[in-house]
Amino acid sequence: MNTNTDLVIDAHDVHHTYRQDGTDSPVLHGVDLTIRRGEFVLLMGPSGCGKTTLLHILGMMMRPTSGSVRVEGVDVGSMSEAERTRFRRERVGFVFQRFNLLPILTARGNVELPLRLRGDTMDGQAARVLRQIGLLEKADKKPRSLSIGEQQRIALARAVVTEPHLLLADEPTGNLDSATAGAVLDLLANLHQSCGLTTLMITHNEHIATRADRVLTMRDGRIEL
Amino acid sequence: MxxxxxxxxxxxxxxxxxxxxxxxxxxxxxxxxxxxxxxxxxEVADRMQSVDAEIVVLPQHENVIFTGGAAFSGEFRPLIERTEMDHKPIVKSVIPVLFDTIRLGGQQQRLFAIDAKDMPAFLGGRKMESGRMFDEADRLAKLLDSQRNAKGYYDPAKIDDADVNRACELVIDSRLAAVGKYQLGHEETILGRKFKIVGIVESGVAGRVFCPIQVLQHIKNAGMPWASMFFVQLLKPPAGQEKDWAERCAVVLAERTKARVEPKSAYGNLLAESFxxxxxxxxxxxxxxxxxxxxxxxxxxxxxxxxxxxxxxxxxxxxxxxxxxxxxxxxxxxxxxxxxxxxxxxxxxxxxxxxxxxxxxxxxxxxxxxxxxxxxxxxxxxxxxxxxxxxxxxxxxxxxxxxxx
Known part of the structure; x- marks a missing residue:
């Protein structure tokens, strides 16, 4: 498994069609995409153009109907489901628009979860990341007692606690007011700058474009050149 | 976490x-x-083990738990007593028991009707806590024996009820006495007659309630000397034949009586089997x-x-x-x-x-x-x-x- 490459994402001619009740709904029509290590890439485009589908394919949450996807040089399409799950756990962090925190766990519990899934010992990474995002004092609170901005920061902390090679963020500020969204984006940008974290973020927020290395626009299942 | x-x-x-x-x-x-x-x-099996006997004779094919009534006629006792192995007698004594079911202490109890002289075998080393054994039973037994014909039967109509009533005595165990708060002298109507509690024995004896066998035979069987089961005390085995003595005697007794004969030690298994x-x-x-x-x-x-x-x-x-x-x-x-x-x-x-x-x-x-x-x-x-x-x-x-x- 060769991972010694500068390309974190190398997707070529990716097609995807949803099939439901005998009806085919093509979503991606031959997407080509490369992202270099350390890049902060924004993916923009109208709703329904296939951004989230592409993100899920790049994050190994689903398989494309056709095309090849390499993550850090590894052809993830040839992997078994279990191998993809392990690969995702080791190298990819996800941030969702709806935060997707587990309500039964505290903020600390949510942040520790990826470490627990990897079988890592809890030697303070969670506390370190919680301090970094300024929420260490709320570590023992359940998500429902946190503001939505705080919840998204916890979700971000959970995504980066394992120091992934790739961060995939699906409209992380979509549910936030502009002030809170700004704070979360600042945090994302800081994380990118301080850690060199390769980031692909879906957003509708054009104001953030200035902070990104590249802005890609997607329309009708293709990335516009 | x-x-x-x-x-x-x-x-x-x-x-x-x-x-x-x-x-x-x-x-x-x-x-x-x-x-x-x-x-x-x-607990029932342990109590049965306390009887000073080696063998039990039960009706064939009958459930041990529900053994009752007069399954054995008067001929069985002498048959058992005269059993021999290698032309030598093996039985020391036969203890007949006639069972009935009565209600005492708020629940059903098995009434052990036994001969007063056999009571020491049932006590098995336990002591009489208070009261006495049956006083009147012996006198009734003599009276009934005087009326029996050659086959051991007598005409119940010729027996004065007062003689029978005087022998209606019970000995109960201390656990039942405590539960029912029974004391010596307490009278209880059982089988249509008034029985008086005359003795309380230490719990752990085979039965919780005992009465004279002659009384129950008179009430239930018109005086016929029938029994529900027998405990058998064996003679000592001849020198060198101690091993499996009770088991071997049980086989011989079973052949002779055509009844179910088991070593007393197997009673627990019989109970479990019946259950x-x-x-x-x-x-x-x-x-x-x-x-x-x-x-x-x-x-x-x-x-x-x-x-x-x-x-x-x-x-x-x-x-x-x-x-x-x-x-x-x-x-x-x-x-x-x-x-x-x-x-x-x-x-x-x-x-x-x-x-x-x-x-x-x-x-x-x-x-x-x-x-x-x-x-x-x-x-x-x-x-x-x-x-x-x-x-x-x-x-x-x-x-x-x-x-x-």
Missing amino acids: PSLAVANLMHRKLRSGLSIMAVSIGVAMLIVMLGLSHGTLD SQIYMFMTIASTISMVVCFLFILLTVYMNVLERTREFGILRSLGATGGYLIREIVSESLILCLSGAAGGIALAFLAKILIEKFRPLLTVKFAPEYLLLGVAIAAVGGIISAVYPGWRATRFDPVVALSFE
Whole structure:
């Protein structure tokens, strides 16, 4: 498994069609995409153009109907489901628009979860990341007692606690007011700058474009050149 | 951070509590049924072992528990007494017992009608706590014997009721006396006649209630010298033949009498064998109750899984494997079931206390293996109950699960 490459994402001619009740709904029509290590890439485009589908394919949450996807040089399409799950756990962090925190766990519990899934010992990474995002004092609170901005920061902390090679963020500020969204984006940008974290973020927020290395626009299942 | 399984169960306290309670009741029912049946049978078997005899002669093909009535006619006793092995007598004495069922101490009791002179064999070293043995029985026996013909029968109409009534005496054991608050001199109407309690013996003797056999034979069998069973005291074995003496004598006696003859030591097994149908019923009842409990657990875990579809999507997105999800779900189920088992054991001990308080004549004995069985069944049931929900959880498409509302 060769991972010694500068390309974190190398997707070529990716097609995807949803099939439901005998009806085919093509979503991606031959997407080509490369992202270099350390890049902060924004993916923009109208709703329904296939951004989230592409993100899920790049994050190994689903398989494309056709095309090849390499993550850090590894052809993830040839992997078994279990191998993809392990690969995702080791190298990819996800941030969702709806935060997707587990309500039964505290903020600390949510942040520790990826470490627990990897079988890592809890030697303070969670506390370190919680301090970094300024929420260490709320570590023992359940998500429902946190503001939505705080919840998204916890979700971000959970995504980066394992120091992934790739961060995939699906409209992380979509549910936030502009002030809170700004704070979360600042945090994302800081994380990118301080850690060199390769980031692909879906957003509708054009104001953030200035902070990104590249802005890609997607329309009708293709990335516009 | 508590495990995800514990956190989830704590998050749904009412549902988890009800599930634990369901398992507790099932496990408690299982343990109490086992403890009650085996405890009572063991206690009866132990009491029978206290009789100073080596062999029991029972009606062929009859259930030991329900042995009653006059199964053996007057010819059997001399037949047993004259049994020989290698042309040598083997029987020292024969102790006939006639059973009947009466109500005393708030529940049914087996009435042991015995000859007064055989009482020492039944005491088996235990002492008379208060009162005396039957006084009038001997006089009645002599009176009846004087009336018997060559076959041992007499005409009951010629016997004065007053003579019989004077011999209507009971000896009871101290446990029954305590439960019924019976004291010496207390009179109880049994079989249409007034019986007076004249003696209280230390508990642990074969029967809880004894009366003179002549009285019961007169009332029930028109005086015919019939018996329900016999205890047989054997003569000492000839030198060098001590090994399996009782077993070998039992074989010879069985051939001669065509009855069921067993060493007294086998009485416990006979009881258990006779109880097999009831055991089967209890096993079925316990199994059904446990199955219902585990269906409840399955339903609870399955509901949890369905409700947490989104959570499983999140876990999958974070890199949780199917094995991890199954482990979490099995852990939840095991926590519910093992907590239920612990609660069941506690409930069973509470039930034991209550049974001993309100039904003191019943014996509940919890052997460690019953408790282990309860825990083992709960553990196995917990794992089985989690298999299907666990499998379902691994089948969720993570992307679809993430969009689950």
